[in-house]
Amino acid sequence: MQRRLKIGVLYSRVRVEEKWIFGAMEKRGIDYDRLDDRAISFDLEKPEPWKQYDAVLERSISYNSGLYALRLLNAFGVPTVNTAAVAEVCGDKLMTSAVLARDGVPQPHNVTAFSPEAALEAIETFGYPVVLKPVVGSWGRLLAKINDRDAAEAVLEHKSTLGSVQHSVFYIQEFIEKPGRDIRIIMIGDKVLTGMYRSSEHWITNTARGGSGELCPITPEIEDICLRASKAVGGGLLGVDLVEHPEKGLVVNEINHTMEFHTMQPVSGIDIAGEIVDYVVGIARMKDEL
Amino acid sequence: MSTVACPECAAEVTLADGTEAGEIIVCPDCGVDLEVTSIDPAAVQLAPMEQEDWGE
Numbered sequence: 395m396q397r398r399l400k401i402g403v404l405y406s407r408v409r410v411e412e413k414w415i416f417g418a419m420e421k422r423g424i425d426y427d428r429l430d431d432r433a434i435s436f437d438l439e440k441p442e443p444w445k446q447y448d449a450v451l452e453r454s455i456s457y458n459s460g461l462y463a464l465r466l467l468n469a470f471g472v473p474t475v476n477t478a479a480v481a482e483v484c485g486d487k488l489m490t491s492a493v494l495a496r497d498g499v500p501q502p503h504n505v506t507a508f509s510p511e512a513a514l515e516a517i518e519t520f521g522y523p524v525v526l527k528p529v530v531g532s533w534g535r536l537l538a539k540i541n542d543r544d545a546a547e548a549v550l551e552h553k554s555t556l557g558s559v560q561h562s563v564f565y566i567q568e569f570i571e572k573p574g575r576d577i578r579i580i581m582i583g584d585k586v587l588t589g590m591y592r593s594s595e596h597w598i599t600n601t602a603r604g605g606s607g608e609l610c611p612i613t614p615e616i617e618d619i620c621l622r623a624s625k626a627v628g629g630g631l632l633g634v635d636l637v638e639h640p641e642k643g644l645v646v647n648e649i650n651h652t653m654e655f656h657t658m659q660p661v662s663g664i665d666i667a668g669e670i671v672d673y674v675v676g677i678a679r680m681k682d683e684l
Numbered sequence: 685m686s687t688v689a690c691p692e693c694a695a696e697v698t699l700a701d702g703t704e705a706g707e708i709i710v711c712p713d714c715g716v717d718l719e720v721t722s723i724d725p726a727a728v729q730l731a732p733m734e735q736e737d738w739g740e
Contacts (some may be wrong), residue, residue: 407719407731408706416704430706457737532739558736633740650740 399678401426402450404434404463410656412453414667422671431459441470448678449473451670453652457485457530460652473681475674476630476651483627484651488529488565490627497626499619500645502637503568510550513564517546523569526553530560532650534600539569570637575599576647577610577636580658580666581624582673586617588662607657619644627651631670686726692716699726 401424405412419426427447431454436444450467452474454460464478476484483489494501505520507513517524517540526538526549540546553561575593579586589610592599610616620634623646633653639645655666687698695713699720703709707720708731717731 405706407708408704409708413702413704413707428706455738456735457739528736530737535739560736652740654740 398425399448399675400446401674401678402429402444402447403427403453404429404431404450404460405453406431406455406459409654411654411667414659415451415453415670418665418668418671421668422675424671424675431456431463434463436463436466438466444470444472447472448681449475449674451475451674452481455652457481457532461485473677475670475677476632477628480628480630480632481651484632484649486529487527487648488563490649491565493626494623494646497622499622499626500639500642502570502639502645502647505566507564507566508562510554510564513550513566514543514546516564516566518543520566520568522546525567525569526550527565527567528557528561529563529565534598537598539597569597570639570645572599572637572639575638577616577638577644578607578653578658579610579612579616579620579634579636580653580655581620581630581632581634582669583629583631583676584621584624586612586620587666587669588612588658588664589616590658590661592657607661609661615644619646623649631673686723688726688728690714690716690718691728691730697728699723 403426444467450472452460452464461481464474464481467474468478483493488506491501491504505516507516523539523541526540528536538549540549575591576599577589578592579589589612590607591610593606623634624632627649633650635647636644637647659666685701687696690697690711693714695711697711703720705720705723709718711718718728719731721727721729
């Protein structure tokens with residue numbers, strides 16, 4: 395008889411996704427704990443309370459809390475979805491770009507600089523418009539589309555004066571004249587689960603910024619680029635954002651490791667929360683078989 | 685279904701059936717984000733402000 399598994403779900407807020415995940419756990423009769431990342435602590439000399447978990451699903455809103463929790467759990471030998479290594483790459487746009495470049499996965503043209511002067515020079519060489527992005531951050535926050543040198547000087551000065559240390563890494567990306575939409579694909583392991591177009595009148599198409607969703611058919615091209623992107627970052631449960639580049643075709647814009655799917659689940663009609671739970675249970679069973 | 689007072693504007697806020705602890709609700713009067721800290725008894729507090737590293 396199989397041993398009863400114990401799963402942990404690490405979260406910050408009970409968003410609709412977490413409600414669906416908890417619901418899917420309960421529907422399957424899974425023994426699981428809700429782990430509020432504001433309430434937990436890790437004693438490195440007492441890993442036993444954590445080692446009881448056969449797998450932990452990380453759903454923290456805070457990138458730092460989630461990443462450090464994953465690192466500790468992995469150090470204790472607890473399997474996590476996703477792994478700390480994957481979170482480290484996906485949570486940082488520059489690290490994502492680096493592994494995509496290493497594996498030859500198409501992405502927008504990027505240049506990185508570490509001082510406002512070098513960034514300005516890089517932008518001038520690039521030509522306008524360009525997009526400046528924080529390397530860590532999400533929901534389309536603090537993205538700046540820069541149309542001319544005056545704007546570049548102003549934004550660079552503001553970032554270096556007002557920004558945290560993260561903002562002194564200047565990640566410069568080509569501005570893509572996309573067709574008013576981008577594509578969010580959900581990957582579970584080696585499977586492309588579903589996809590959605592996210593449309594907006596605004597150049598930032600995140601649904602967190604008011605973009606709307608419509609089902610996107612999974613073409614062989616989409617499947618191919620997503621599998622390659624997933625492999626490059628280390629695989630797992632991923633939200634791959636694609637953009638239709640007018641010259642390059644599909645490019646990977648970013649990869650999310652704790653993706654939201656409140657728009658995707660109703661649009662696709664797929665029980666994404668249930669698929670996530672089944673995937674986590676599969677990872678937990680693998681630990682059991684080792 | 686239970687009600688609580690909004691800590692910001694004192695309006696009466698209703699917790700819908702199926703609300704869970706840790707969920708964020710919006711005060712219908714003043715629009716502030718409230719975190720449900722307890723279901724029984726019903727309690728809310730002002731939700732934490734969005735941090736720079738928050739996201740998906």
